[in-house]
Amino acid sequence: MKRTRRLLILCPLLAFALLLFGVPALAQDMGSGGAIIEPNFGDDPTTFNPIISNDGTSNDVIARMYPDFVGVDSATVQYAPGVKGALVSDWDISEDGMTYTFHLRDDMVWSDGMPITAMDVAWFMDAVLSGETSSPRQELIDRVESYEVIDDHTLSITFDEANCTLISTLAPVTPVPAHIFEEAYGDDYAGMDENEYNLNPTVTGGEAFVFANFRPGEQTTLLANADFTDAEQGAVIPEGWVYKVVTDQVVQMEQFFAGELTWVDSVPQANRADVKERGAAGEFQTYETPAGTIRFLSLNTADPTNPQDGLDEDGNPIDQGHHPILGDVRVRQALNYGMSFAEVNDGAFFGTGIPVASHVRPTDWSFPAGLEPYPFDPDKAMQLLDEAGFTDSDGDGVRECNGCQYAEEGAPLAFTAKTNAGNTSQEALYTILQDQWNELGFDVTVEFVEFGTLVSEFTAQTYDAIGVFWGLATPADPNGIASIFLPEADVVGAGYNTQSFNNPRLNELIADARVVPGCDVDVRKEMYGEAYQILRDESPWIWISTGDVLLAAQTTVENWAPRPGGSRWNIDAWMVSEQ
Amino acid sequence: MTKYIIRRLLQAIPIFFGITILSYLLMAAAPGGPVEALAFNNRLKPREKEELKYKLGINDPLPVQYLRWLLGDDWMRWDSDGDGVADGSVLIDYRGPVLNDKGKPKVDQDTGEMVTAPLPPGDRYGILRGDFGVSFYFKRPAQDVLFERLPATLELSLASFIVGTTLGLAVGILAAVYHRRAFDEVSRIGAVIINSVPNFGLGLLLILVFGSTLQVLPLAGRCKTTLDPACPPLPQRLEYLIMPTIVLAAGGVAGYSRFMRASMLDVVSQDYIRTARSKGLRERRVWLRHGMRNAFIPIATFLGPSITFLLSGAAITESVFSWPGVGRQVVNSVTQRDFPVVMIVVIYAGVANILGYLLSDIMYGLIDPRIRYD
Numbered sequence: 002m003k004r005t006r007r008l009l010i011l012c013p014l015l016a017f018a019l020l021l022f023g024v025p026a027l028a029q030d031m032g033s034g035g036a037i038i039e040p041n042f043g044d045d046p047t048t049f050n051p052i053i054s055n056d057g058t059s060n061d062v063i064a065r066m067y068p069d070f071v072g073v074d075s076a077t078v079q080y081a082p083g084v085k086g087a088l089v090s091d092w093d094i095s096e097d098g099m100t101y102t103f104h105l106r107d108d109m110v111w112s113d114g115m116p117i118t119a120m121d122v123a124w125f126m127d128a129v130l131s132g133e134t135s136s137p138r139q140e141l142i143d144r145v146e147s148y149e150v151i152d153d154h155t156l157s158i159t160f161d162e163a164n165c166t167l168i169s170t171l172a173p174v175t176p177v178p179a180h181i182f183e184e185a186y187g188d189d190y191a192g193m194d195e196n197e198y199n200l201n202p203t204v205t206g207g208e209a210f211v212f213a214n215f216r217p218g219e220q221t222t223l224l225a226n227a228d229f230t231d232a233e234q235g236a237v238i239p240e241g242w243v244y245k246v247v248t249d250q251v252v253q254m255e256q257f258f259a260g261e262l263t264w265v266d267s268v269p270q271a272n273r274a275d276v277k278e279r280g281a282a283g284e285f286q287t288y289e290t291p292a293g294t295i296r297f298l299s300l301n302t303a304d305p306t307n308p309q310d311g312l313d314e315d316g317n318p319i320d321q322g323h324h325p326i327l328g329d330v331r332v333r334q335a336l337n338y339g340m341s342f343a344e345v346n347d348g349a350f351f352g353t354g355i356p357v358a359s360h361v362r363p364t365d366w367s368f369p370a371g372l373e374p375y376p377f378d379p380d381k382a383m384q385l386l387d388e389a390g391f392t393d394s395d396g397d398g399v400r401e402c403n404g405c406q407y408a409e410e411g412a413p414l415a416f417t418a419k420t421n422a423g424n425t426s427q428e429a430l431y432t433i434l435q436d437q438w439n440e441l442g443f444d445v446t447v448e449f450v451e452f453g454t455l456v457s458e459f460t461a462q463t464y465d466a467i468g469v470f471w472g473l474a475t476p477a478d479p480n481g482i483a484s485i486f487l488p489e490a491d492v493v494g495a496g497y498n499t500q501s502f503n504n505p506r507l508n509e510l511i512a513d514a515r516v517v518p519g520c521d522v523d524v525r526k527e528m529y530g531e532a533y534q535i536l537r538d539e540s541p542w543i544w545i546s547t548g549d550v551l552l553a554a555q556t557t558v559e560n561w562a563p564r565p566g567g568s569r570w571n572i573d574a575w576m577v578s579e580q
Numbered sequence: 581m582t583k584y585i586i587r588r589l590l591q592a593i594p595i596f597f598g599i600t601i602l603s604y605l606l607m608a609a610a611p612g613g614p615v616e617a618l619a620f621n622n623r624l625k626p627r628e629k630e631e632l633k634y635k636l637g638i639n640d641p642l643p644v645q646y647l648r649w650l651l652g653d654d655w656m657r658w659d660s661d662g663d664g665v666a667d668g669s670v671l672i673d674y675r676g677p678v679l680n681d682k683g684k685p686k687v688d689q690d691t692g693e694m695v696t697a698p699l700p701p702g703d704r705y706g707i708l709r710g711d712f713g714v715s716f717y718f719k720r721p722a723q724d725v726l727f728e729r730l731p732a733t734l735e736l737s738l739a740s741f742i743v744g745t746t747l748g749l750a751v752g753i754l755a756a757v758y759h760r761r762a763f764d765e766v767s768r769i770g771a772v773i774i775n776s777v778p779n780f781g782l783g784l785l786l787i788l789v790f791g792s793t794l795q796v797l798p799l800a801g802r803c804k805t806t807l808d809p810a811c812p813p814l815p816q817r818l819e820y821l822i823m824p825t826i827v828l829a830a831g832g833v834a835g836y837s838r839f840m841r842a843s844m845l846d847v848v849s850q851d852y853i854r855t856a857r858s859k860g861l862r863e864r865r866v867w868l869r870h871g872m873r874n875a876f877i878p879i880a881t882f883l884g885p886s887i888t889f890l891l892s893g894a895a896i897t898e899s900v901f902s903w904p905g906v907g908r909q910v911v912n913s914v915t916q917r918d919f920p921v922v923m924i925v926v927i928y929a930g931v932a933n934i935l936g937y938l939l940s941d942i943m944y945g946l947i948d949p950r951i952r953y954d
Contacts, residue, residue: 214809218904495626
C-alpha cells in the first residue's frame with residue numbers, strides 16, 4: 002500500500018520533470034550558418050505585390066526582392082542615378098523641368114531570366130494610374146500627367162508642374178515582372194487585392210534575394226539571388242534571409258542574446274545600455290544612427306467642440322474658432338519653456354533622446370543654423386502665462402483666466418494630453434511633463450488611450466493635446482511639413498493638420514520652396530529654415546525629441562557595416578558563421 | 581437522447597444570432613475604426629482615406645453593415661445588364677459619390693447636386709452562406725487567416741489540455757486521499773500561487789530560466805528557424821511545445837486539482853462509500869473504483885466548454901512565445917480593427933462554446949445513470 006501511495010505521489014512529479022528535462026534541446030542557431038535571421042516585431046506581411054503594399058513589414062520584404070526604380074545612395078542619403086539595386090542609371094530633365102527621361106540599366110534580370118525593362122515600370126504605372134487599385138500612391142496619380150516607354154531601356158515621365166520634389170514622388174515606383182503580372186492579374190486592377198498571387202510570387206529579382214516561402218504567423222523566407230549583378234563580392238554571400246515574427250520585445254532580445262537572431266535593427270531603450278556595454282566588450286557589433294521618427298505633442302489651436310476643415314470648396318479659409326487654452330500662442334510657448342528636456346530624457350528615454358526644435362533633425366540637409374530648442378525657463382513660462390491673462394487668483398496652485406484671450410473668465414488653465422497606452426516611454430514622458438507643467442499653474446490631465454482610438458480622436462480634431470510619433474522620410478523631405486501644417490491638410494477626419502494651424506507666411510514659404518528655379522539648395526534651405534523657425538515660435542506642436550537607434554549584430558556576422566542611408570545596403574555581402 | 585440533442589441544437593440557433601448581433605455591435609461601438617488603424621500614414625491623401633471607407637463599406641448604416649456581413653450584398657446591389665456596374669439596389673445606393681481631393685463628395689456647380697458614379701455590383705455572400713468576408717488588413721478571406729493559424733493553436737491547446745487535466749485530476753485525487761496532510765496543503769498553496777501568477781509573467785520567467793540562463797529549451801517559436809518552407813513534424817520539435825504548454829496547463833492543473841479534490845471529498849462522505857468499506861473492500865478499490873468514478877461527474881461540466889479554449893487559442897501565451905496561433909492573431913486584429921477576422925473568431929468560438937456545453941450535457945447523460953433526457 003505504501004509503495005502504491007509513493008507511486009501515486011511520484012507519478013505527476015515525474016511527468017513534470019520529464020516535460021521539463023526529458024526532451025533534449027536542439028541547437029538554437031542556424032545549422033547552415035549562411036542564413037540571416039532578422040526579427041520582424043510586428044504582424045505578417047500583407048502582400049508581396051509592390052503595387053498595393055502599404056505596411057512596413059511588406060515593404061521590408063519587397064525591398065529585398067524587387068529592384069528600386071530610382072535609388073537612394075546609402076552614403077549620401079540622396080536620390081541618385083546608378084545606385085546599387087536601382088534600375089535607373091541616369092536621367093535628363095527637359096527645359097521646362099516637367100519631363101524626366103530615365104535611362105535604365107540593361108543588365109538586370111528577373112529570376113526567370115527575363116530582362117528587367119521599361120515595360121516592367123510601365124506595368125506598375127498603368128496599374129497605379131488607373132486609380133482602380135487600392136494602391137496608396139495618390140501622390141503619383143496627382144503629379145504624373147503621362148509617361149512613355151521610348152524603348153526597352155528608356156522611359157519618360159511628364160509631371161503636372163516643375164518642382165523640386167518630383168524625384169521623391171517616384172520613390173514608390175517599383176518595376177514588376179510585366180510578363181508574369183499580366184498573366185496573374187490581367188487588367189483587373191480593382192480585383193488585385195484579393196489575388197492569390199500577392200502572397201505567392203513566382204518571379205522576383207533585381208535585388209539580393211528572391212522569394213522562397215511565407216509561413217503565416219512565423220516567417221517569410223527569401224533565398225540568395227544568383228543573378229544579382231550588383232553584389233559587393235560578385236555573388237550574394239548569405240544563403241537566405243528570414244524575416245521572423247517576434248511578438249514580444251523582451252523575448253526578441255533574449256533570442257538575440259542567445260544567438261537565435263542574426264541582428265536587431267532597433268534595440269529597445271531598456272536594453273540599450275546593456276547592449277552598448279557588451280558591444281564595447283566585443284560580445285556584439287553595434288551601430289548608432291539617427292532615428293527616423295520624432296516625438297511630438299500636437300496642440301489643437303482651434304475650437305475642439307466645432308472641428309472645421311481649413312478651407313472651403315473655393316479654397317478660402319474657414320474660421321476655426323480658438324481653443325480656449327491652447328489657442329493662445331503664449332500658452333503654447335509657456336509649455337515649451339516649462340519642459341525640462343534633461344529630466345524627461347533621464348526619466349523617460351534612458352538618456353537617449355535628442356532635443357529637437359522644429360520639424361527637422363539636426364542631421365537633415367535643410368536644418369538651419371541657429372534653430373535652437375526652447376530652453377528650460379520656468380520663469381519665462383510663468384511670465385508668458387501672466388501676459389496671456391492666466392493667473393492664480395485663488396491661490397489653489399492652478400491658474401485661471403483673468404482677462405485671457407479665448408477662455409471664459411475664471412476658467413482654469415486646464416487641458417487633457419493623451420498618448421498611446423502600452424508605450425512605456427510615452428507613458429513615462431507624459432507623467433513627467435504633467436508634473437512639470439502643473440508646477441507652472443496648469444491643471445494637466447494625462448490619459449493613456451488605445452492607439453486606434455487615439456488616431457480617431459486625432460483626425461477628428463476633437464482633442465486638446467495628443468502625443469504620438471511622426472515618421473520622417475528617407476531621404477529627408479522638408480516638403481513633408483506641407484501635409485501637417487498647411488490649411489489644405491486641415492480636413493476633419495482625414496487630414497493631418499489636425500491642430501488647424503494656418504500661418505500665411507508659412508504657407509507661402511512651403512509653396513515657394515517647392516518651385517525654386519533650378520532647385521537651388523541654398524535658397525531652398527533658407528526658405529525651409531524660416532518655415533521651421535515659424536513652426537518653432539508658433540508651436541502648433543511641441544517637438545519633444547528624436548533619438549538615435551541602436552543596431553546590434555552578432556560578432557559572427559562578417560561585413561556588417563550599416564550606414565545612415567541604410568542598415569542593409571550591403572546585405573548581399575554578409576557572411577553569417579555558426580556561433 | 582437524440583430528441584434532446586436536436587432540441588438543444590434548435591435552441592442554439594437564436595443563441596447564435598444573439599452572439600452575432602452582440603459581437604457585431606460591440607465591435608462597431610469600439611472607438612476608432614479600421615481606416616484610422618490602417619491608414620495612419622502621412623503619404624495617404626484625404627481622398628484615399630475616404631475612398632477606403634467606401635470600399636470597406638463602413639460608411640453604411642450599422643444595420644446594413646450587419647446584414648451585409650450576415651447575408652452578403654449580392655442581393656443588395658446587382659448588375660442586371662451585365663455591363664460590370666450596378667444598375668439596381670435595395671437598402672444601399674447603386675451609385676456612389678465622386679470625391680474631391682479633400683475626400684468630400686463633389687457637387688455639380690450648375691445643379692448643386694452631388695456628382696455620383698456607378699458602383700460595382702455586390703459580390704459578397706455573407707457568413708450564412710459561408711463567406712466571412714475579406715480581412716481589412718490582410719486583404720484575403722478572413723477564414724483563410726483563421727484556418728492558417730488553427731493547426732498551431734490546436735497543437736498547443738491539446739497539449740496543455742492533456743497535461744492540465746491529467747496532472748490536475750491526479751493532484752486532486754491525491755489531495756483528497758491525503759486530506760489535511762502535507763500533500764494536500766502543498767497542492768492547495770501551489771494552486772493559489774499558480775493562479776496568482778499571470779500567464780505572461782510565468783511565460784517570461786520560464787523563458788529567462790530555461791531558455792536564457794540554463795539554455796535547455798528554445799526561447800520561442802514553433803520550430804527551429806530555417807530556410808525550409810514548413811516546420812518538421814511535431815515529434816521532431818517537441819521541445820518548442822514544453823514551455824508554452826506548462827504556462828497554459830498551469831491554470832488547468834490548479835483549477836482541476838481543486839475541483840477534483842472537492843468532488844472526491846464530497847463523494848467519499850456518501851453512504852455507498854461507507855457501504856463499500858463495510859463490505860471489506862480494499863481502500864485502493866474504494867477510492868479508485870467507487871470514489872473517483874463518481875467524482876468525475878461534476879468535472880464533466882468543465883471538460884465540455886474546454887473545447888472553446890482548445891479552438892480559440894490563448895492570446896497572451898501565444899504572444900509571449902511567438903506561437904503562430906489564433907489567439908495571437910485575434911489580438912492583432914482587434915488592434916487593427918480588422919472586423920472580419922475578429923468576427924470570424926468570435927463566431928467560431930461562440931459555436932464551439934455552444935457545442936461544448938451540449939457535449940457536457942451529453943457526457944452527463946452517459947456517465948451518470950441518474951440523468952435521463954428523454
